[in-house]
Amino acid sequence: MTDDVLLSARGLEVHFPIRSGGVFRRSSGAVRAVDGVDLDIRRGETLGLVGESGCGKSTLGNALLRLVEPTGGTVTFDGIDVTALGRRELRELRRRAGMVFQDPFASLDPRRTVAQTVSEPLEVHGLHGDRRERAARVSELLELVGLDPAVADRYPHEFSGGQRQRVGIARALAGEPDFLVCDEAIASLDVSVQAQVLNLLRRLQRRLGLTLLFISHDLSAVRHVADRIAVMYLGRVVEIGPAAAVGGDPQMPYTQALLSAVPVPHPELERSRKRTVLRGDVPSPAAVPTGCRFRTRCPSAFEPCPDVDPALQPVGQVDGHLAACHLHGVVGTPVAREDDAPEGPTPADAARAPRRAGRAH
Ligand SMILES: Nc1ncnc2c1ncn2[C@@H]1O[C@H](COP(=O)(O)OP(=O)(O)OP(=O)(O)O)[C@@H](O)[C@H]1O
Ligand SMILES: [Mg+2]
Numbered sequence: 001m002t003d004d005v006l007l008s009a010r011g012l013e014v015h016f017p018i019r020s021g022g023v024f025r026r027s028s029g030a031v032r033a034v035d036g037v038d039l040d041i042r043r044g045e046t047l048g049l050v051g052e053s054g055c056g057k058s059t060l061g062n063a064l065l066r067l068v069e070p071t072g073g074t075v076t077f078d079g080i081d082v083t084a085l086g087r088r089e090l091r092e093l094r095r096r097a098g099m100v101f102q103d104p105f106a107s108l109d110p111r112r113t114v115a116q117t118v119s120e121p122l123e124v125h126g127l128h129g130d131r132r133e134r135a136a137r138v139s140e141l142l143e144l145v146g147l148d149p150a151v152a153d154r155y156p157h158e159f160s161g162g163q164r165q166r167v168g169i170a171r172a173l174a175g176e177p178d179f180l181v182c183d184e185a186i187a188s189l190d191v192s193v194q195a196q197v198l199n200l201l202r203r204l205q206r207r208l209g210l211t212l213l214f215i216s217h218d219l220s221a222v223r224h225v226a227d228r229i230a231v232m233y234l235g236r237v238v239e240i241g242p243a244a245a246v247g248g249d250p251q252m253p254y255t256q257a258l259l260s261a262v263p264v265p266h267p268e269l270e271r272s273r274k275r276t277v278l279r280g281d282v283p284s285p286a287a288v289p290t291g292c293r294f295r296t297r298c299p300s301a302f303e304p305c306p307d308v309d310p311a312l313q314p315v316g317q318v319d320g321h322l323a324a325c326h327l328h329g330v331v332g333t334p335v336a337r338e339d340d341a342p343e344g345p346t347p348a349d350a351a352r353a354p355r356r357a358g359r360a361h
Contacts, residue, residue: 007077050215112156145173182212291309309332
């Protein structure tokens with residue numbers, strides 16, 4: 001890990017066990033919400049994380065902050081192994097790495113004033129000791145997010161959605177974090193307000209040197225706010241790179257399909273654009289297809305796709321642009337077949353035998 005990387009995940013997994021009913025409640029498989037993610041987030045950058053609903057974006061964001069426990073792999077934050085932290089160290093992590101939630105109304109306590117909400121992290125982390133200092137810090141934070149400090153004594157219901165999200169951001173900034181996960185932070189806001197909150201986040205990021213993971217299903221919003229974009233599908237990062245490259249020259253059919261789904265305001269552009277339409281629904285993360293997990297919906301799937309799990313490899317014209325797709329060369333881990341098991345061949349293996357004629361048994 002180099003010095004310019006703040007947060008790094010290696011082989012990160014979050015598998016939720018599926019338990020069958022009955023007396024013995026056996027575990028019968030798992031929902032592979034995050035299924036082997038390698039990711040570096042650089043200091044001061046905004047990394048956009050996009051993908052369809054259910055592909056594991058929130059679970060990944062939560063696992064990076066250890067708000068859900070990873071079941072495999074490691075997370076390193078500023079050189080610290082997050083997966084090994086004890087309770088006290090975890091509290092310090094919570095100060096340095098926070099979350100801005102999707103629905104500011106649901107995440108703010110209706111019985112607490114803005115001042116109480118924003119100063120809560122100050123109390124929890126023992127910052128800005130006495131009450132007067134905390135009040136001054138609350139005013140400073142409210143100004144920072146573009147709110148009049150005079151609103152400190154008001155309650156959440158007295159605010160518009162955009163203002164409430166500003167309160168949520170002020171709270172997230174109270175502990176002077178280095179890193180924020182913004183999970184669909186603008187999705188519940190009106191379009192005009194979305195732009196204002198996006199601009200606010202960008203300004204704050206530059207001013208405070210924040211590192212942001214910006215989660216969204218809306219690739220067009222992410223293109224304008226992110227330095228780099230990671231595309232997730234069924235628990236895996238399948239394409240990553242500079243925002244202009246991933247958004248303007250996507251190399252993985254899944255990313256191309258996500259972009260085709262974004263409406264283009266200009267009809268001429270719309271007609272000239274190559275469209276890739278996604279077929280069918282996302283498979284269940286409890287039954288991930290073998291090999292390339294996108295192959296069951298991919299218009300370009302070919303022979304190696306079911307047999308080799310593709311690794312991220314350099315693609316396109318720009319440095320740092322990677323995609324996990326065999327169209328760029330077959331690179332990855334061959335899928336283990338039942339006939340690789342020591343018990344001996346089954347009838348299904350016998351049917352596959354001619355394809356593996358060169359292999360010694
Ligand atoms: N606590 C849990 N127990 C079991 N399964 C879960 C749990 N949390 C999430 N999942 C499952 O993990 C998968 C990934 O969910 P996740 O919420 O991370 O997706 P997402 O990409 O954030 O989706 P959305 O865009 O809808 O927010 C889904 O299939 C979801 O049902
Ligand atoms: Mg989510």
